Amino acid sequence: MNTKTDIAENICRLCEVVREKCPLVHCITNYVTVNDVANVILAVGASPIMADDINEAADIASIASALVLNMGTLNSRTVESMIAAGKAANAADIPVVFDPVGAGASGLRNSTAARIMENVKVSVLRGNLSEMSFMAGLEVSTKGVDSSDKDKNNDPEKVAVSAAEKFGCVAAITGAVDCISDGKRIVRIENGSAMLRLVTGTGCMTTGIIGGFAGAAEDMLTAACAGISAMGIAGEIAYERAGQSGTGSYRVAVIDALSRLDPAIISERIKIYER
Amino acid sequence: MNTKTDIAENICRLCEVVREKCPLVHCITNYVTVNDVANVILAVGASPIMADDINEAADIASIASALVLNMGTLNSRTVESMIAAGKAANAADIPVVFDPVGAGASGLRNSTAARIMENVKVSVLRGNLSEMSFMAGLEVSTKGVDSSDKDKNNDPEKVAVSAAEKFGCVAAITGAVDCISDGKRIVRIENGSAMLRLVTGTGCMTTGIIGGFAGAAEDMLTAACAGISAMGIAGEIAYERAGQSGTGSYRVAVIDALSRLDPAIISERIKIYER
Amino acid sequence: MNTKTDIAENICRLCEVVREKCPLVHCITNYVTVNDVANVILAVGASPIMADDINEAADIASIASALVLNMGTLNSRTVESMIAAGKAANAADIPVVFDPVGAGASGLRNSTAARIMENVKVSVLRGNLSEMSFMAGLEVSTKGVDSSDKDKNNDPEKVAVSAAEKFGCVAAITGAVDCISDGKRIVRIENGSAMLRLVTGTGCMTTGIIGGFAGAAEDMLTAACAGISAMGIAGEIAYERAGQSGTGSYRVAVIDALSRLDPAIISERIKIYER
Numbered sequence: 001m002n003t004k005t006d007i008a009e010n011i012c013r014l015c016e017v018v019r020e021k022c023p024l025v026h027c028i029t030n031y032v033t034v035n036d037v038a039n040v041i042l043a044v045g046a047s048p049i050m051a052d053d054i055n056e057a058a059d060i061a062s063i064a065s066a067l068v069l070n071m072g073t074l075n076s077r078t079v080e081s082m083i084a085a086g087k088a089a090n091a092a093d094i095p096v097v098f099d100p101v102g103a104g105a106s107g108l109r110n111s112t113a114a115r116i117m118e119n120v121k122v123s124v125l126r127g128n129l130s131e132m133s134f135m136a137g138l139e140v141s142t143k144g145v146d147s148s149d150k151d152k153n154n155d156p157e158k159v160a161v162s163a164a165e166k167f168g169c170v171a172a173i174t175g176a177v178d179c180i181s182d183g184k185r186i187v188r189i190e191n192g193s194a195m196l197r198l199v200t201g202t203g204c205m206t207t208g209i210i211g212g213f214a215g216a217a218e219d220m221l222t223a224a225c226a227g228i229s230a231m232g233i234a235g236e237i238a239y240e241r242a243g244q245s246g247t248g249s250y251r252v253a254v255i256d257a258l259s260r261l262d263p264a265i266i267s268e269r270i271k272i273y274e275r
Numbered sequence: 276m277n278t279k280t281d282i283a284e285n286i287c288r289l290c291e292v293v294r295e296k297c298p299l300v301h302c303i304t305n306y307v308t309v310n311d312v313a314n315v316i317l318a319v320g321a322s323p324i325m326a327d328d329i330n331e332a333a334d335i336a337s338i339a340s341a342l343v344l345n346m347g348t349l350n351s352r353t354v355e356s357m358i359a360a361g362k363a364a365n366a367a368d369i370p371v372v373f374d375p376v377g378a379g380a381s382g383l384r385n386s387t388a389a390r391i392m393e394n395v396k397v398s399v400l401r402g403n404l405s406e407m408s409f410m411a412g413l414e415v416s417t418k419g420v421d422s423s424d425k426d427k428n429n430d431p432e433k434v435a436v437s438a439a440e441k442f443g444c445v446a447a448i449t450g451a452v453d454c455i456s457d458g459k460r461i462v463r464i465e466n467g468s469a470m471l472r473l474v475t476g477t478g479c480m481t482t483g484i485i486g487g488f489a490g491a492a493e494d495m496l497t498a499a500c501a502g503i504s505a506m507g508i509a510g511e512i513a514y515e516r517a518g519q520s521g522t523g524s525y526r527v528a529v530i531d532a533l534s535r536l537d538p539a540i541i542s543e544r545i546k547i548y549e550r
Numbered sequence: 551m552n553t554k555t556d557i558a559e560n561i562c563r564l565c566e567v568v569r570e571k572c573p574l575v576h577c578i579t580n581y582v583t584v585n586d587v588a589n590v591i592l593a594v595g596a597s598p599i600m601a602d603d604i605n606e607a608a609d610i611a612s613i614a615s616a617l618v619l620n621m622g623t624l625n626s627r628t629v630e631s632m633i634a635a636g637k638a639a640n641a642a643d644i645p646v647v648f649d650p651v652g653a654g655a656s657g658l659r660n661s662t663a664a665r666i667m668e669n670v671k672v673s674v675l676r677g678n679l680s681e682m683s684f685m686a687g688l689e690v691s692t693k694g695v696d697s698s699d700k701d702k703n704n705d706p707e708k709v710a711v712s713a714a715e716k717f718g719c720v721a722a723i724t725g726a727v728d729c730i731s732d733g734k735r736i737v738r739i740e741n742g743s744a745m746l747r748l749v750t751g752t753g754c755m756t757t758g759i760i761g762g763f764a765g766a767a768e769d770m771l772t773a774a775c776a777g778i779s780a781m782g783i784a785g786e787i788a789y790e791r792a793g794q795s796g797t798g799s800y801r802v803a804v805i806d807a808l809s810r811l812d813p814a815i816i817s818e819r820i821k822i823y824e825r
Contacts, residue, residue, distance in 0.1 A: 038750035246531025256796025521806025
């Protein structure tokens with residue numbers, strides 16, 4: 001039933017296209033992981049710009065090739081900027097990638113996530129199983145910004161399809177197994193390393209990379225799968241090189257691997273299946 | 276007079292307990308060192324969440340196992356969040372660890388530190404000798420966020436005891452020699468490396484780690500000593516591995532060492548004395 | 551025509567003086583690269599303090615030896631702090647180093663850069679060719695925060711001289727070739743590595759280091775050249791050591807090299823020319 005999909009080939013091609021086009025990726029993201037997000041966007045060949053003031057958010061979005069919204073350290077000032085930038089991105093017809101960090105964990109996060117989805121047409125929604133279950137409208141038990149064990153009863157494939165259908169976007173759930181859907185197609189990616197969870201912001205970085213690929217792609221399912229498989233493969237390579245050294249070296253090795261990623265490496269390592 | 280205390284044993288045990296419990300640590304901290312703080316909290320086995328908006332600070336604190344407040348890049352918006360989160364933490368009976376960065380260096384920092392101590396019951400107060408001398412009500416000559424040479428005339432043991440008595444908390448002074456007191460007991464830790472001062476945020480990281488241990492501990496003196504000795508030992512190991520390479524590699528090696536810390540390493544290296 | 555200038559000797563001396571004096575450098579900078587900026591300031595021997603609240607910006611500036619302003623993640627709150635700190639720095643007669651990140655890219659950035667130059671006497675203005683062309687009043691085509699290819703038609707020497715004359719300060723343009731002028735003298739520095747552009751914030755770091763040197767220097771042209779050549783040389787050394795590993799290791803190696811920089815290394819590697 002599960003067969004390696006031709007998405008793999010499209011990802012390899014996109015990996016080259018993003019380095020040629022060097023799309024500008026406007027990020028309104030959190031201050032915890034923003035530096036790593038900028039560095040991984042550069043590592044895959046795109047160009048990051050972080051700008052969150054309401055007086056320039058729309059201007060910057062309109063010159064960018066993709067917009068990334070991340071509510072990791074949500075605050076009332078930047079929520080308005082996210083919405084203004086999102087509307088400008090929609091008007092300019094550039095993709096919006098949204099990471100609803102901690103959705104389900106506080107009233108503010110829940111209402112903000114809802115406001116963004118109501119006001120902005122999102123192209124790719126990426127989160128962990130708890131966050132995406134919440135977004136899809138299912139019962140959740142979020143503990144902070146990490147996925148809750150209790151939510152393991154939710155089937156990632158069903159959650160991805162539900163969220164995709166609900167919002168008319170590509171929905172991507174990352175975790176032990178990654179599951180991506182546009183509502184019709186369902187893709188699973190089995191790359192990655194458990195060590196990725198021991199570095200803060202690997203989820204945010206994945207979202208940032210998806211933004212980079214989205215800025216150079218025509219198909220958003222491919223962009224989402226490219227970003228997620230790139231991070232998974234980089235996580236594996238980094239584990240082989242630095243897993244024994246500790247989490248500090250591992251994080252450096254993840255960025256190293258992303259910066260050296262090419263079609264040959266992806267083609268050899270990618271474990272992607274569609275059904 | 277000085278004998279290795281049984282705190283060493285308790286620290287070894289706590290080092291394992293924190294990895295089993297994986298306590299959620301809510302941090303309202305500065306944007307300079309926040310990424311390193313998150314990564315060291317993960318490295319010792321706890322789970323960080325950074326949330327500083329007034330509309331969710333109390334919500335997040337009430338689901339956490341410990342709260343860390345750090346006034347490194349103080350601003351009027353987050354001060355209110357710190358107090359709201361602190362009160363919620365007190366109500367939920369979870370420990371609050373406070374790092375009064377730069378206390379003594381500006382009127383804003385001085386008044387904010389005072390406001391926090393008046394409104395929030397703090398479990399552990401950690402700072403350098405200048406900051407802690409100021410907090411204890413002694414004469415100080417702070418130069419920025421680093422300890423002033425002039426304050427070397429203050430005896431760290433006396434400062435720690437004074438601050439502990441004044442606030443009814445565990446007071447921890449870190450520097451060439453670390454001194455921790457709950458007002459009755461006085462503990463000295465002699466681990467560490469001079470190179471730690473050449474990396475920004477090693478103080479903030481120590482406070483973050485104390486938060487991780489506090490979230491899994493019953494005794495706050497043990498939690499403070501665990502966090503401080505962990506950072507000291509990691510600083511020594513990092514110096515042996517990367518001291519000659521430079522401060523960039525050294526910082527990575529500190530995080531590596533924290534992520535690989537276990538009771539055997541602590542037991543072998545810890546230099547802790549009580550009198 | 552081009553001869554190695556005696557600025558090289560002055561830079562070597564300044565490299566030692568900054569480690570002796572350990573000047574306090576007050577930075578109001580962006581949250582993307584702030585941690586790296588703090589770490590490189592420490593690496594060259596100065597002491598960073600980040601403080602951006604309007605209620606302490608002037609207080610902190612007045613105890614510092616240099617002030618660094620960087621508008622990378624501009625927001626309405628910190629713009630007022632930048633101006634207040636700038637005025638306090640002018641009153642205390644300490645140098646102000648300004649990095650007009652993204653000038654030309656949005657109305658907010660353009661008007662803020664103009665406001666700062668009108669209200670604050672800047673000692674060193676550093677940017678890429680697009681930003682500095684905009685500051686000098688020339689036609690530009692900025693794309694985000696990176697220099698635009700279209701602006702390559704502007705001659706860096708002319709832009710540096712124009713900006714220096716317009717503002718009566720040292721103007722420094724960094725890029726493939728660095729060009730620094732105080733309006734009379736023109737200096738070119740040919741150190742560096744193309745890989746520096748693949749790490750976010752190497753421009754901000756250069757500005758931060760200039761702040762460190764400015765806090766210990768008498769002559770601002772020397773301070774600017776010291777900061778720029780230090781980063782260029784560190785970029786070369788890092789490329790030799792970690793260029794093949796990837797951009798994560800490269801970034802660590804840049805900070806390593808800065809922390810180990812000494813007059814012998816500078817003297818051997820510096821490529822600086824005056825005409």
